[in-house]
Amino acid sequence: MESHPPKWADRILEWYCNPELLEDLQGDLHEIFKGTVENKNERAAKWLYAWLVLRSFRWSAIRKDQALKNSFTVMTYNNLKIAVRVLWKDRLNSGINLVGLTIGITCFLLLGLYVKQEVSFDHFHRQKDNIYRLWLKETYNNGNIFFNSVTPPRFEVFFEENFPEVQTAVQLNFNQYLVGTGEEKLTDQVAIISPEFFEVFDFPVVDGNTEEPLGSRESIVLSQSYAKKYFGDRDPLGKTLGIEILDGTREFVVNAIFRDPPVTSSIQFDMAISNVINDEIFGERYKNAWFSVGPETYVLLKDNSDTEKIMEKAEQVAMNLIGESRDLESYRIGLQPITDIHLNPAIPLGYAPVSNPQYIFILGAIGLLVLIIACVNYATLSIGQSMKRGKEVGVRKVLGAVKPGLILQYLSESILMVLIAMVTGTVVATLLIPTFNNLTNSNLQIVFESWHVLAFICGVLIIGFIAGIYPSLILSNLRALVTLRGGSSAGNKHVVRQGLMVFQFLITIFLISSTLIMRKQVNFLQNEDLGYTYKSAITARLFPRPGEDTTFISRNNSAMANGELLKSALGKYPEISDIAMASHVFGSNGWAKLVATEEDGTYWRFRLLIADPYFIPSFNIKMSDGRNFETGNIADERQGVIINQAAADYFGMEDPVGKRLTPKEFGEHIVLGVTEDFHYSSLHHEVDPLIIVQNPRPIFEGVSDGDILDDPMPKLMFTYNGPNISKAFDILETEWNNVFPNAELNWSFLDERIKLQYENEARMNRLVSTATIMSIVIAMLGLIGLIILVINSKVKEIGIRKVLGAGTITLFKLLYRNFGIQILIALVLSIPVTMWLMTRWLENFAFRVNIGVEVFIISGLIAVIAGSLVIGYHTFRASRVNPVESLRTE
């Protein structure tokens, strides 16, 4: 049987193809079709034919005659042509509109990208819907609750053995080790992970052993950037890397290289070894503990597993295995989807940083607000212009234009405008990404994907529609007779226009007020009297002698002894004073948190600082009662304890000096003094009870559990009094290298560490400030545009008034009255909105500022001044025109 190409394809070809070219093109296609039928089969030939018909659709081949000239294409073309002409004719206004829209779109794009990146965290794992991180919540009869997303090490085996739903369980732990090739070593973070880690997560192994990246105890895997860091351009595979674990250096063989984790990954690691090494690092007790925690545990579930059921079963099974030990009320194990980690602050922090979803929401909202301001701006300006264009509408209507046609025409103006703004905005936004990253300290990346084109087109249409629909409705509603007769048209439309103006001012003033409040809070956080002084203080981390006994106390003592060496070396310099040592420094939220249990089940939670006698005077911490440790006093050193006021209240001690602390389990000790509360954690938190000791042994005797997030190795701190702070670092480096020639110096400025705690707020403030400035600019642009229109329409009025003797001030009043009222209304309306929203933001802080009246006064003033400047300038220009000029036009 003879086969034929599909009829429909032929028809399409005949429809669009230029008749002159049709015959031979169709002939060729038929010939190819026949050839394909003979060589392959009919189906393939038909597909190919259809494909070729589509591919032949090229500009050079299509017919350029009546077929394409239907009313739609012609009108669209005509509309666009008119739009270009109209926009070009009124270049000033178009320019203002364009700049406003571009700024709005740029802000929106940048903030939108930021928000999108934040919400897409961890979505790149192919099995993301089946990967969960475990959390553990222990509740005790006395009301104590321990809630962690780092979990006991035995969970890996526990879940793999007891739950058929679990396909794989893997763990992730981090440790700081000295790492390096040969003699050169630096402290680096090493991930200790289960060998199946790469089967669960999508961190592609690009080189080396892709089957079993962590096949053996001696294997190490590196990220691409770390391969470069340690081996430069040499091939790292098969080379060895020494890691100082416990008391000796162990050699690891580089077995595989994986691609650097993307910025949108919660799990960030650059170097990993297998967790089979746990049996060497940790004792049996740790490995089999149900209560002490270390690694994060992730489970990969089989499809359609019921997480609720697993949680229930996990609690039962675990409780059975634990038995009746301690007065445990419940042992809840929960599953948190991996994609939930980044934006859920309700689950405690594991290793991954968590963003505040509130901030993401605020940023998204601000981006949208700025865009809305830009759209409103366009609308008000276009409505303002409608006075000028009344005649045009009249003529069009007389010539037979219908309303939908007119609406379409004015919409195409706004869409064209938005298209230009969108293109410029996209380019500007792309160029601004590095600046944006700098400003926000984020890591925004733009990756082009094909759907962006569609989003772009939709964006243009939607924004164009929103910006243009109202003006085009107004314009198309004008009545031909009225406009052509030349009477002033449509007085009632001013209400809506003024409403829009008020709305625009409202958003601007709201943004100004919010910026001011945020700035106030951030300044407060950074300048609040923290209860200690820390200007020009520098801290350096000490380390124990290698090979030192591994108990915490002896390592601590060894590091302290090292510190004494450095201290005497630094003591030589007159510009260095207040040298002290302590286990923690300011600017961290992780000061050792310990728990003491008494026999009757009473729990005490407090924080512990191991410090030398110089710590308290060095930072000018005030004593409210008793005294500091005495230097050289052996009794003080062995059993002296200093507590803060919060601890005195917490332990319920009226007059603690000279007494023991309330918990009976502690060893021999005596309270020497009480300090005033100082904010050793960030001001997000209340001041926790704190115990300061020189010798932690008596306290440790009573401690049953603890949670040490911050590194507890002692640090040395000193104050530099010289003129040039960078010299301080030189001195430290020189002396450090003299005293410890083989160790790496880890140091920081205290005030930088403290500032870093409020980095989130500071970043937020920078973003909102920028957005605010942008919105002020847009609002002012709008005002400029409008005032020019108003002045143009009042040229004669101004001329007559001048002839009758009005001065510049009178004219200013005339023009300002309207806008002044609008700004005032906007200011009043913005107050409750701002109060409500900002109070909610301030609730994040334990210590916060009052919003205060001055905020609104200042933001009102800014708005009024900005408005006055614009209006004043143009009034001045208008009033300079000789009335003869303006009145002569008649």
Added chain:
Amino acid sequence: MKGESIGELEELVLLTVGSLMDKAYAVAILEEIKERTGRKLDVTAVHSVLRRLEKKGFTNSTMGGATQDRGGRRKRYFTLTVAGRKIIDETMVTRMELYKKLLMATQ
């Protein structure tokens, strides 16, 4: 001047048109190129190039006689114009000169 320059694919098609003498129509050109160079071109691409060449004045086209196997549709045969021949010659000369230089340099 319009039509001065000529692209790589255009050159290839133009050469083929010349070498096929009076049998050059799109499908034949397509198959010739496939046979000589192994390049699998799309017939639509060939058409597009041929239209461009004709517009630039390098080729002329005439319709051939009707045949049965194309549903009675005629073929469009292409021939080189003088300008087409000239541009081929020029390109070849330039290439040969450069090639000779390369040979000299690598000897």
